[in-house]
Amino acid sequence: MSLLLPTNLQQYPSSSSFPSSTPLLSPPPSTAFVPRRKCLRLVTSCVSTVQSSVATNGSSPAPAPAAVVVERDQIRLGLPSKGRMAADAIDLLKDCQLFVKQVNPRQYVAQIPQLPNTEVWFQRPKDIVRKLLSGDLDLGIVGLDTLSEYGQENEDLIIVHEALNFGDCHLSIAIPNYGIFENINSLKELAQMPQWSEERPLRLATGFTYLGPKFMKENGIKHVVFSTADGALEAAPAMGIADAILDLVSSGTTLKENNLKEIEGGVVLESQAALVASRRALTERKGALNTVHEILERLEAHLKADGQFTVVANMRGNSAQEVAERVLSQPSLSGLQGPTISPVYCTQNGKVSVDYYAIVICVPKKALYESVKQLRAVGGSGVLVSPLTYIFDEDTPRWGQLLRNLGL
Ligand SMILES: Nc1ncnc2c1ncn2[C@@H]1O[C@H](COP(=O)(O)OP(=O)(O)OP(=O)(O)O)[C@@H](O)[C@H]1O
Ligand SMILES: O=P(O)(O)OC[C@H]1O[C@H](OP(=O)(O)OP(=O)(O)O)[C@H](O)[C@@H]1O
Ligand SMILES: [Mg+2]
Structure with a gap:
């Protein structure tokens, strides 16, 4: 890679000499909860971050910042302050019943009443990554592109959920x-x-x-x-x-x-939006792991449900077993764990009998019409389709992955 004649764009020859467009400067976090002695360490660590990162975002990987976890009571979640990711991040949390209370858009700190130990800080996406590295944020939602560019494979950054389904x-x-x-x-x-x-x-x-x-x-x-x-x-x-x-x-x-x-x-x-955490925060900050577990559970339950419809249909049959066999003969009708089949009780000539069964399945949104056709083919009628809000599984797979990643 070599140097070219100057043009009206800034020109740099290669990765090793790419200067920074913005230094990795982050102001010291609020010292409200920082005991005096910690305050001194905090300032020291900020100074070293500034000095060591003037050649970013395009130089060799940023060195890990000094391992200092500043004492504070609140877990800090960074959300994009503006741009195309901002509204979608808040909407996603809202869909998870996590309501970000921001009094006005120029206020950069907000609360989520459902997570009383957590503060939201609105920041530009690249600053979210920088502040995760400096310890000024514990969690953040950013695009994977921004994470890779500004995180530069730093091992302190952990991707907790890599597919939040927006910002593609x-x-x-x-x-x-x-x-x-x-x-x-x-x-x-x-x-x-x-x-x-x-x-x-x-x-x-x-x-x-x-x-x-x-x-x-x-x-x-x-x-x-x-x-x-x-x-x-x-x-x-x-x-x-x-x-x-x-x-x-x-x-x-x-x-x-x-x-x-x-x-x-x-x-x-x-790239798409991801939930990212600081490894140090998760391992050292009291309450951070619980908070990330709760956010992750809500995200997984919502995102899994988001791609699915609940489909209810009636089907004539002699027994639940016989109806199940017909339903399961179709490739798109097995649902998440197989169909739920319940008898529909009717009165005929004063007698209660079962001629119909109601079947309930979850169907991927993309496969809806195919599933309806298959249901009809095996005698389904009165098909009702409704959105699914949450699917809480026994366990969230990403939680297990996170614990393994943290060595816990
Ligand atoms: N078409 C797109 N162009 C750019 N970014 C996109 C696009 N679609 C999704 N994104 C996501 O949005 C992020 C950019 O958000 P935004 O446009 O708010 O920029 P920004 O990071 O605030 O940068 P800047 O203010 O410097 O332009 C990207 O990092 C990416 O993750
Ligand atoms: O494939 P598309 O949907 O057309 O989107 C891609 C464009 O959007 C972004 O630019 P942005 O709108 O942020 O403007 P900018 O380049 O001036 O920052 C990106 O840098 C591309 O230029
Ligand atoms: Mg552009």
Whole structure:
């Protein structure tokens, strides 16, 4: 990777010399609960964080901050303060019956009455990651892209839930769909283009100044130089500033509108919102593990139910067993653990009898129509479909994983 002539974008030669757009500076957390002696240690640790991280977000992995857990009574959860993740994060918590009470949008601290030992702090997503690392936050909701870029594989960061079902996008290389790139459709073809040399490397514009150089290095692409900007990167190729870009894509509209295309092998990562925690907080801060357990249980119950419908149907039959056999003969009707089948009691000529059975199953939303067709095929009628709110399993699989990860 080599240096290119300056342009109107900031240019940096490689991952090792990519300077920071913003230093990892986080203000000391509230000292309200910090005893005096701890206060001194806290300041020391903040100073060392600042000094050691001026070359981020695109340099070598940030060193683990000093292992200090500041004493405070409240567990701190960081939520995105604005942008596309903010409303969805609050809505998700609301769907889990966790109501974030924010008096007005400019107030950066809020409460969740259902979690009395927890404070919400609204921060920019990248600052959530930085503050998890500095110990100023204990938990956070951010995109996996931001976590990877600013967390830089730091072992103190633990992904508690990696798929919160919003903020979906992917980080991808894109090139012009015209000119010398017209017939280039893969990373390999891009790398092998005769145009790139030590003197004239491929110019890649990205805001991902850590992940970009790392990805190119891992893919053996040597003749590349990086530049950065804060947004509207898709303009860079047409402006003649860059040959390619590395940016987030969701609908693909921005690429299309700027005559750019993605290439095979060019996806650096898939991203969506995740619940992230500081390992130190979970192991050392009183109450943090209980809080994360409760949040995780609620999230899992909601997210699992979110993809499912409850389907109730009537079915004529001689016995529950016989109805069950018919239902289970269909591939999409086994539900989560098999159908629940109950007799429907009717009176006929003054006598109570059972001619029908009600069957209840959970059906993935995507398979709803197929399931209705299969139900009809085995004699189902009067099909009622309703949304499912929560599925609380015996155990949350991610909780077990988390405990193993923490060595507990
Ligand atoms: N199409 C998309 N473009 C960018 N980010 C997306 C997209 N879809 C989902 N996301 C998620 O939203 C996050 C960006 O949120 P937002 O746009 O609020 O930016 P930000 O982090 O506040 O950055 P900045 O304010 O510096 O632009 C991404 O990190 C990603 O996880
Ligand atoms: O695939 P799409 O749905 O078109 O979304 C992708 C675009 O959205 C984001 O930009 P953003 O809107 O944050 O603007 P910015 O680049 O100016 O920050 C991202 O950086 C892409 O440019
Ligand atoms: Mg953009």
